[in-house]
Amino acid sequence: MPLPPTLWFLFPPRSCMEMLLLLLLLLLLLLLLLLPLALLRQQQSQHAGWAWLASFQHHVAWGALSWAAAWQWRRLEHSTLHMGQSQQQALRWCLQGAQGPRSPLRGSTDISTFRNHLPLTKASQAQEEDSGGEVPSPTAPQYRGEASLQATLLGLIALRKAYPEVLAPGSSACVTLTSPWPSPFPWLGHALGRVSPPGAKDPVALLLEALRSPGLRALEAGTAVELLDVFLALEADGKELAGAIAAGNPGAPLPGRAAELRQALEQGPRGLALRLWPKLQVVVTLDAGGQAEAVAALRALWCQGLAFFSPAYAASGGVVALNLWPEQPHGLYLLSPGAPFTELLPVKEGAQEEATSTLLLAEAQEGKKYELVLTDRASLTRCRLGDVVHVAGAYNQCPVVRFTCRRGQVLSVRGEDIGEDVFSEALGWAVGQWPGAKLLDHACVESSLLDSFEGSAPHYEVFVELRGLRNLSEENRDKLDHCLQEVSAHYKSLRFRGSVGPARVHLVGQGAFRALRASLAAYPSSPFPPEMPRVLRHRHLAQVLQRRVVS
Template identity: 40%
Template sequence: MAPAALSGALLSAISGPMLAAVVALLVAVCVVLPSAPPLRHRLLRAALLRASGWQRRRLELQSTDVRHGQERRLRRLLPPGEAPGSEAFRERHPPSTSCNDGERAEPLPPLSLWAVLRSCWRAEPALQGVLLYLHALHRTFPQALTLRGTALLGWAPTAPRTPGFCPLPTLYCTPPEAAALPLRSAALRVQLLFALQTRALRVLEARLPNELHDVLAALRDGWAELAHDLALGTLSPQPGLPEEVRGRLQALLVPDGTRAAELRAECERGFEGIVRRLWPQLQVVVVGTVRGGERLYYDALSRAACEGLPLYCPWYRVAGALLGVNLWPKEPTPRFVLCPEWAFCEFLPCPAEEEEKQHTVLLGELWEGREYTLILTARPREYRCRAGEVLQVAGFHKQCPVVEPVRRESQALSVRGESIPEEQFCRSLCRAVGMWPGARLMDYICVESTLLGAFSGASAPHYEVFVELRGLRDLSEGQRHKLDHCLQEDFPIYKSFRFKGSIGPLRLHLVGAGAFARLREAMGRPVPMPRVLREERLLAVIQGTVIS
């Protein structure tokens, strides 16, 4: 019997206490087999898959008693000696205004003997989330966890050894050093080259949809040079790629004229469905989030470059805390099961009546089809934080709500208290762009005129919108006014303020190709794309790219 089949058969026959012993044995064997990557990979994969099945069964059990799961999680978050119970907790701690550091994220745990062993009894959210992801991925795409079968696209300048979505290093064909380059554009191009070198990819993984979007833009603009590098097995010098790092990475490349010719032929055919054509064995594209501003890229990828491939977002993460997991990798609309033992969650119904605003409901008290604002307790001493997230209940997995993210409250536009939500503004913008013949919206960002300071002039407070379009090089005055008209039609409060003159006319600016990639580089760290800009230094970056 083959080693993989033997290990799988052995693991399928055990559970409970024996699981810990077998996992320990498999991981220990891998430690002493550094010179046998295929066998080491199969054994580690078998151990992780067995542990992932254990965690899936644990989730199913937790899903039958949501209330007690929430109480257990709350007890672990409270200091010793504090009276337990959600009712006493809510009476003692009033809701705070917002969560701290909304973009930080818990790192994925490294694959270690102790971490895997600990998961056999109790796993913290990050580790349990990874194992549930592996279970869903492997069950839906059995060949997804192939040795060197996953390419990772993502910029991690401060964490050179951060793994991808799976703590199994042999899964990735991408050198970890490539993610840690000082410039985002250099990191993504190098990772793209290594991905192109591996024709037999099964999974393409991007930490953020905007990173995959920019990688494919780099492919569109620079495929001829990439093909040259592939043919010669070289790595062209570029800004942000130190010479000593370039030498180490180039040593991992192998000249491949056949693959270079294939790249040229496919790119000359066009870029619709290019991902599946370049990697014919690819099964799934995995992305880290679809919340808020990332949805624009997610939808664009589904329609064009990734056409015909499932896009799978495995987790729901808010304010850096892991809250839910997506158990349905092939579904076109990401939905997440809120796991009862990952964070203590409360919810305010939307829209809330004035007297109901401080009366939260708990995880087991939600109604299907309703929208709720999330109140989060995910870390010790950070109690009842308003997460700035609105979600909708799409259904239930046993007792656990299945939710879809709707909007981020921090990304609403407001210069007079009118509050235009980001997803509704995007719909109005897309409607306006649809009235411009030949135009296709690629990206956008909004600025409230208060950020402009003295540069806003003497006009009334207003919005300034920066858009990147394809198929249109200039905007007439009539076209510029279309967006303001659409907003007035879609938002009566905005129309009222415009009629009174207390909000001035919207100003629309067209930026050049690649402007938003430069903006994301200037942000200095990989974060979900904001749709309302609130930093003056970033405003200067996008203003410098205006062409009309």
């Protein structure tokens, strides 16, 4: 898998310590320069003569970014060429930060000893034990350091190479309070000429600022599900937003732009983004578990014809893989060779027993599937994340992967183990047979979680949010169960024997999944990006959707 051309050849080789000191010095000088310039620009923005200031800021900012990215390219090249050494350093980093009863291990970096002393644990089990049956608090961010910085710097450079115009002044805007860039650099974003107002705390203000700028080439959002909510809100509140733009709230009145917004909304959701921003080229969101459905809905409707790019894949609140290939349509990621310490647990298709022995990244085989295992530095825990990757290739000694599913999102009322990817395939197949329907979101619940279905055979309760279909006939509901039987022989056998009842499908109203995400995000320790669950394990979360059933 070829890596995009690097820039480090522009600079003479230096030691890592010297390069780090120079980088810190350059960033400090840049900060001291740009902050007063940004203030002057804000105060004098009404004068055309200050356009040179914006251009100067942009060039200086990109110079610093290119310099820093060149340093990161060089480090990445070295680490992927020497995977054994890189992982040994990552393990040493984890052991040095260990606390608690396992701290005697910090003096040893032997991988065999490390594996023998620390058993594998599952994140879901640990959270359940800690939470006492309540909604578990997601793992706090542990890896906000160099991995996040590297993903941001290399992602920006890769995006600019693939789409040279999207990061020009005034060409990009973020429409959510969260950024898709793991290290967003708010002050640097202003220097780069982002349309989004710095420090905004109102999502409506962000959307209005983007709508006032018809020349956008890149649209950013924290995650795909957040962007889906933005477009749904835009359709619901379009008249009010157009009125605000026409009245000059905020900024100068733009009645012509308000008329364009009204006309674009009248033509429906399909292709709306390109009608609002005719020069738009790419949508940037941060990838994480449970985002595929939202991406598919956006591609099919509002963002039809646009490319999607995620600078990284995040899990448990931290970066675990880098995306260096914006031109790839279905997300190829380079597993991070540095910290955190990552292992691969082979996934045995159809096997009764799970693998217990892990592999290092350099031992991955193309075409195989593995579950990611990360070591938590604070508690020194080897944690099975549940995220499953398919190895699509390699760069140097480092595996290039696609994320396929999460092992924690499994339906099993009689031991049938319907995985996230298998269920999504069946649901997509069924929705394709519902005339005019487009799937926006879905979640599943095992019937034992809901009191209202006691006495019936165990089955799945499936909640779907659709576009283009207001009611579900019994014939359409039955199609999902037939599709599940086609994709899972075990499920079909259980249905034939009557051990499992037919899956029950419920249509929820618009905003139901937005309310679910608000419930999930209400916990102070909730990481970003929040992984969207497809199988709900807690009754009060299932009831959020149950209360919003319309058909």
